[in-house]
Amino acid sequence: MWLQETTTSERRTLTATFTGYAVDGFDYMIYTFLIPTLLAAWSMSKAEAGYIATGALLTSAIGGWAAGVLADRYGRVRVLQWTVLWFAFFTFLSGFTTSFGQLFFTRAMQGFGMGGEWAVGSVLIAETISARHRGKASGLVQSSWAVGWAGSALAFWGVYAVLPPETAWKVLFWIGVLPALLTLYIRRAISEPAVYLATQARLRESGQRGNFLRIFHRDLLRTTLLASLLATGMQGAYYSVTTWLPTFLKTERHLSVLGTSTYLLVLIGGSFCGYLTSAWLSDTIGRRRCFMLFAAMGIVLVLSYTQMIITDAWMLALGFVLGFFLSGIFSGMGAYLSELFPSDVRGSGQGFCYNFGRAVGAICPALVGYLSNSLPLGQTIGWIAAGCYGLVIVACLVLPETRGKELEAVAKAF
Numbered sequence: 001m002w003l004q005e006t007t008t009s010e011r012r013t014l015t016a017t018f019t020g021y022a023v024d025g026f027d028y029m030i031y032t033f034l035i036p037t038l039l040a041a042w043s044m045s046k047a048e049a050g051y052i053a054t055g056a057l058l059t060s061a062i063g064g065w066a067a068g069v070l071a072d073r074y075g076r077v078r079v080l081q082w083t084v085l086w087f088a089f090f091t092f093l094s095g096f097t098t099s100f101g102q103l104f105f106t107r108a109m110q111g112f113g114m115g116g117e118w119a120v121g122s123v124l125i126a127e128t129i130s131a132r133h134r135g136k137a138s139g140l141v142q143s144s145w146a147v148g149w150a151g152s153a154l155a156f157w158g159v160y161a162v163l164p165p166e167t168a169w170k171v172l173f174w175i176g177v178l179p180a181l182l183t184l185y186i187r188r189a190i191s192e193p194a195v196y197l198a199t200q201a202r203l204r205e206s207g208q209r210g211n212f213l214r215i216f217h218r219d220l221l222r223t224t225l226l227a228s229l230l231a232t233g234m235q236g237a238y239y240s241v242t243t244w245l246p247t248f249l250k251t252e253r254h255l256s257v258l259g260t261s262t263y264l265l266v267l268i269g270g271s272f273c274g275y276l277t278s279a280w281l282s283d284t285i286g287r288r289r290c291f292m293l294f295a296a297m298g299i300v301l302v303l304s305y306t307q308m309i310i311t312d313a314w315m316l317a318l319g320f321v322l323g324f325f326l327s328g329i330f331s332g333m334g335a336y337l338s339e340l341f342p343s344d345v346r347g348s349g350q351g352f353c354y355n356f357g358r359a360v361g362a363i364c365p366a367l368v369g370y371l372s373n374s375l376p377l378g379q380t381i382g383w384i385a386a387g388c389y390g391l392v393i394v395a396c397l398v399l400p401e402t403r404g405k406e407l408e409a410v411a412k413a414f
Helices: 008-042 046-074 076-094 100-128 131-162 165-189 194-206 212-216 221-251 257-284 287-307 312-328 333-340 343-361 363-371 377-398
Strands: none
Touching (some): 008 076, 008 165, 008 221, 046 076, 046 100, 076 100, 076 165, 100 194, 100 333, 100 343, 131 312, 131 333, 212 221, 212 343, 221 312, 257 287, 257 312, 287 333, 343 363, 363 377
16 A cells, blocks of 8 residues: 555656566576576586575675665666666576586676666665655565566476476576566666765765765774674575575475475465565564564574474475565665665665675575585575574664664765
8 A cells, every 4th residue: 555655756666676676586596496407417516506506696796786886876777777787698698508617607797787786776766765665665676586586486387398408497597688678667767866866966066976985984884794794694594595495395305396386486475475574564663673583483484494304285384484584584674774874875885785795695505505415405404594594683683773764865075
């Protein structure tokens, strides 16, 4: 119902960022479904498969920070278009690879655009939507990751049903070029937020230029470090589970391709509901309390899902709840990071913190792949994810609450 209170400009921005993040989710998650095929086709080890996932996450961290800095300099809308074109092109190119090294390169390059799209899109939403609906809008955009994830699961099932595996995986990568069409809509329908334009005007009047290094100055350094720790915990847990869950279901639960898709669709359905519920809670009980609630429940559920001896029926039921808390924790993140930093370095601060967390969290999929050579895969996933959620709780205990904060056009000298 809150969408009825938004303006046409706000709804257009929501549409563009929702769609952009959905295709981000599709292009990233499609790889997780293809790991078993590539392990067999190229005789890759599970560790090498993990390195590909980690490589994309590491470059997305660099791309996210760089895009944030560029967005503070050249504008949110222009840089958003660049990021969408970039990750669409390299996802498409991945379909032509023939070896581990080639796919590692194309996925790593794709990561630059993937990280940049979230960093710029989340700032654009935060500066466009009013404070009372900012958390809900941020969560709505975040929920589009589940839509993209579901799209990749359905595409995986559909393409593998009609094509042999050696061709199907290529087609799924080639589909990733379609998001390039989104840039046409962004160019025509979206304009720069008023708060960004006002900040740039003040900087010009004073003869200054924004300096991204201000996020490491003493007045912002503590915020930067703690927000980076928060992002690290969230993403380390998320990528540990989502990167390896399809392989866990196939190799340790011995599910068929159809069975794996069914389980994942339940998980994805829970994720979508979790995003929307957490978005509402973030505006109702506050950002920090919402993060801590979802992290605590994430610890309980990820350990239950991967460590306990349970039937497939119970796993199906737990999958919905796991997805609910695993993904829902991210809903308020875009709004929270935007509220922690002033306007002249908002893109830089948000891009750095979220993507520092992505870079460090990116180690987790590779760590899971490495440790699973000597430990059960499910056990490895569970304990690494639980440790990451512990970091989230620690960070929330010392960060400030920002719910309802108005974003003002502030330009400070540095």
